[in-house]
């Protein structure tokens with residue numbers, strides 16, 4: 001009896017929520033109609049009203065009606081403050097989101113990197129307070145500061161977005177017809193203004209506490225036609241995942257306070273719908289925790305262009321000494337997958353022992369000197385060094401540095417383990433072929449396999 005009563009109460013509260021949503025939608029539709037009537041004074045006409053249906057009950061009629069967006073709060077149930085308001089572009093996107101294996105998992109509160117050997121500094125998993133605070137940072141506004149020493153590879157925090165939506169240029173805006181005289185600038189501004197309506201629908205559905213957190217975020221787009229909600233999205237969104245072929249981005253309460261210039265690495269965990277942040281290098285207590293807003297291997301001019309959207313000029317070492325840094329980063333961006341060369345070299349004892357090690361170490365040092373620890377290039381360079389040293393350990397004598405590099409590689413790869421599952425399987429196969437070739441170099445198996453392996457370039461770039 002009790003469970004039937006509970007079930008009825010739940011249905012009753014779901015009905016009430018649906019009624020509330022419908023009332024909200026009607027109110028928004030009235031507001032939009034009034035605004036649409038004035039669009040002509042801004043150089044365009046709105047030809048259809050935003051569709052505000054929220055649930056794909058009948059998917060066939062959705063595609064037939066060319067529904068612009070689906071609004072949904074995820075995961076269903078759980079504390080409101082942990083809900084993510086989602087703007088999805090198709091029923092298939094919603095299905096992909098909620099049918100992900102093991103979805104929805106709770107947001108991880110602590111994770112222990114098993115490869116960090118120093119017990120004292122493995123306090124990433126103590127479950128007490130997070131190792132950071134949000135505080136003022138000179139000339140950057142708010143930022144994230146380490147409240148205790150965070151070792152390389154340690155988990156810092158994870159967080160669900162307040163809101164996610166298709167990347168800006170993937171947003172289905174209203175159907176708009178521009179007057180012939182409308183300028184490109186007018187068109188751009190109008191498109192941004194119209195896109196705000198989509199955000200207003202999603203925002204109206206949010207928990208009031210989350211609404212306040214969203215509105216408190218920095219907005220660097222106050223005068224380009226973006227409405228306040230779109231402006232916050234454009235200033236603070238991180239890429240989160242792909243759904244039904246489109247890239248989605250999300251805005252976060254704390255992660256969106258992180259300033260640019262990276263000492264972290266992160267990934268979005270689909271099962272818990274949260275982004276996980278890890279230290280890419282040791283971060284001493286009191287220093288800033290940072291992340292990258294743009295591709296760091298591109299030259300400074302391209303980075304400056306990308307950062308314009310955030311309204312600041314980066315003053316990091318690479319941006320202030322671009323000549324040297326641009327050359328270094330170009331070299332790093334050209335680094336090849338050296339595994340085939342390592343296999344050939346290992347299987348051919350006639351080739352010098354130091355043929356690949358020196359250039360591989362030089363590449364690793366260059367990446368670290370550029371401050372790109374934790375990047376895919378860094379992990380790959382570490383991997384090359386470890387493989388080469390492992391071959392030498394089998395064929396000649398172990399190098400004392402092998403353990404250091406192998407641990408560093410394991411510590412940093414672990415931070416990406418969940419996203420790089422396929423990569424892990426590939427690594428396993430590659431290690432097996434490198435070790436088989438190392439046996440040839442060590443003279444433990446006949447040399448035949450070393451022949452015909454082709455020439456090996458004396459570098460790993």
Ligand SMILES: C[S@@+](CC[C@H](N)C(=O)[O-])C[C@H]1O[C@@H](n2cnc3c(N)ncnc32)[C@H](O)[C@@H]1O
Nearest residue numbers: 140141142218220236256257258259260310312
């Ligand atoms: C995502 S928000 C980061 C948090 C922001 N500082 C705040 O107060 O909420 C992006 C904004 O932070 C500032 N910012 C981020 N990185 C910066 C940096 N390296 N130097 C100066 N300002 C930066 C810029 O104003 C930028 O538009």
